[in-house]
Amino acid sequence: MIVEWDVPIETDDGVVLRADVFRPDTPGRYPVVLTYGPYAKGLSFQEGYPSAWNKMAAEHPDALEGSSNVYQAWEVVDPEKWVPDGYVCVRVDSRGAGASPGVIDCFSPRETRDYYECVEWAGTQEWSNGKVGLNGISYFAMNQWHVASLQPPHLAAIIVWEGAADWYRDATHHGGIRTTFWDNWYGMQVTTVQHGLGENGPRNPVTGALATGSATLTEEELAANRADLGGSIQAHPLDDAYHRDRSPVWDRVTVPVLSAGNWGGQGLHLRGNTYGYLRAASEHKWLEMHGDTHWSLFYADYGVDLQKRFFGHFLAGQDTGWAKQPPVQLQVRHVDATFTPRFEEGWPIPRTRWTRLFLDAADLSLGESLGEPSAPAQVTYEATGRGVQFELPALTEETEITGPLAAKLFVSSSTSDADLFLVVRVFDPAGEEVAFQGALDPHTPVAQGWLRASHRELDAELSQPWLPVHTHTNPELLVPGEIYELDVEILPTCLAVPAGYRIVLEVRGRDYEHDKPAGHLSNLRNPLKGCGPFLHDDPRDRPAEVFHNEVTLHTGGDHASHLLLPVVPA
Incomplete structure (x- = not known):
């Protein structure tokens, strides 16, 4: 495949975001799988999240098979498993993170607008067939609900794999009670790969380039380039405009949706996947529910097959059998932690x-x-x-x-x-x-x-x-x-x-x-x-x-x- 590093995408206010593009080495126009998020595309899964990687490798070896795994990154697709099947994979560092300059403001309207522009950029490149699909876990799933509300013309389908939707109810306030997750997450997973860390940040394991930009800023300069996420959440204890600006507009989510949730994701994402399936206005929508860890099945054969059948149908026009896919696919859980697959015709299950x-x-x-x-x-x-x-x-x-x-x-x-x-x-x-x-x-x-x-x-x-x-x-x-x-x-x-x-x-x-x-x-x-x-x-x-x-x-x-x-x- 052809790999292009740090490709520029200029936004409407002049900030230039950076993307890595993985595409087939045969000339042509291909469907695009796009992600946009703050975890630094140049940080390897193995280095950034070693305990999660080791657990997946031990329990789901199929997630690693068939790939050199040198391009693996946290919560996004492995291009070595997609490009050979005729897809272009595009990874964009969100504004202020990784190789993209600017001010970090997670899930903000500015980020959502950036995502819209990235979708339209990807849909109009010479290697694109004009159909862009969004796919990824957690952050890379949550922001799909948001950008889908803006209805970018080239957005053809989304796979929301364990992704919360409602910023207030799903993410920051459970039943009105504030969770401190975001305070800790911001300092552990986002500011550690903020653009401007330069020599103090990680390096891309493939190219050796600094994953957070060539400039090394002072702590004061870095602080000025990021929003106070925890402080903002604390300042908005009710479901006001701050939260609604960071949540979907459900009657505008009309793109085909595959919402894949985890029975064990109670503190984050589970509600977004099930409630999002109910509320999305999409004529074509499916719900899948599984167990296991937050990341493993996404990379395992089970998840990749599911994703490719969905995208093959909506992005590539292939006969993948998805036209006959029932609306709900469940992995029914048993007390011995095994699962039995079953299809249903609705959610909640109609015969409940x-x-x-x-x-x-x-x-x-x-x-x-x-x-x-x-x-x-x-x-x-x-x-x-x-x-x-x-x-x-x-x-x-x-x-x-x-x-x-x-x-x-x-x-x-x-x-x-x-x-x-x-x-x-x-x-x-x-x-x-x-x-x-x-x-x-x-x-x-x-x-x-x-x-x-x-x-x-x-x-x-x-x-x-x-x-x-x-x-x-x-x-x-x-x-x-x-x-x-x-x-x-x-x-x-x-x-x-x-x-x-x-x-x-x-x-x-x-x-x-x-x-x-x-x-x-x-x-x-x-x-x-x-x-x-x-x-x-x-x-x-x-x-x-x-x-x-x-x-x-x-x-x-x-x-x-x-x-x-x-x-x-x-």
Whole structure:
């Protein structure tokens, strides 16, 4: 193949972005696979993310086979697996990162406009057939939703592989509670490859060139060239214009979409993939759901085959069989961490038996109501403790739970607010919790949901019984001791639960933690104790005088607190 390094792409305000282009060495016009992001195209996967690379190499050797792997980079396609099949691969360093100068402002309207111009540039080159597809993981997936809203004429299809969409609900504030992930991520993965690091940054392992530009700027100059991401998020605790400018306009996302999500991506991306599939206005859209780590299946044969069948159909005009692809492709999860592939005709699955399990504070049980509601009862927990668990009796037959969940809780607080952390857990007959390799954390629970009680106002137009959507624009504080009705979104899950196992709903006032030893990844600052890096531990957002409170759950009678489960018949 022909490789062109640091090809210039001039934007409308005169900033020149830099792209690497990998294309067939036979003259012609080819479909283009494009990515745009801040991780420095000249930083190798192996050097920048060694623990993730080593884990993938050990568990998915097919991800490395058939390639020299010298062009591998984090969360983007390997050109050696695409160019031989007649594609051009273009990698663009986003403004202010890697080889591209300018000011870093992640997910900003300026970045989205840059992406639009890169799509149009790629669609009009002499080696392009005029059809550009976007493909990539995480950041390289999230910004696809955004640029698709601008409808670049040469954009032909997008593959959103584990990509959040709504900047407020999916990414920065879970149920209105701020996550500190972005503060740590920015310093670990973005500023470390900022343009201007020069001699202090990495080198391209193939060319030896400085991956972050030839100039070496001072720390003061570097700081002036980047937005304060964490500070901006902290300054916007509600879903205002800042967040909407960094989120899709769903009725303008009309391009063909393959949305590929991860059951274990609870802290980031899972909601974007499933909700994005529901909300996108595209006439042609598909949802795929899998497990395993955040990156592995994207590079493995399973993911590459899926991506090529989709792009082959929409970019290259090939008969890949995609015309007969059902709308939903699931990897159904089992308690032994194996998966069974299955196709469905919709999401949520149309034959779902929505099952309400009522909480009873008297004996901390979960159960279906067979007549009169249980007698009124209440239970109080300290928000700084482990919370309280409601348990369903051991299952008498295998029960599959696949789809979105929700809870209706009647709650009072000892203070003017309360943060609710809901965890759906499964235990085997011996009492051992069933946890899974999540997108990042090695011990991820079955499902999680969050809600700040003062953010309880629902969006009446968008909400469904199985998907409460909150406005996050009109917080209303609580009167201590008064009872409030709260609808809590719990992110989708998938698990075939065997007979003899127990389903538990845990309600608590802080992040879930598993009892097993913490995991670690080289690109993450904090140990992985169950929620990965997606923690809610900023005392400015959760002052002790408000959130180190006592919360009382009210059940039975007029306060029919319950968990809604998506039970899927065989």
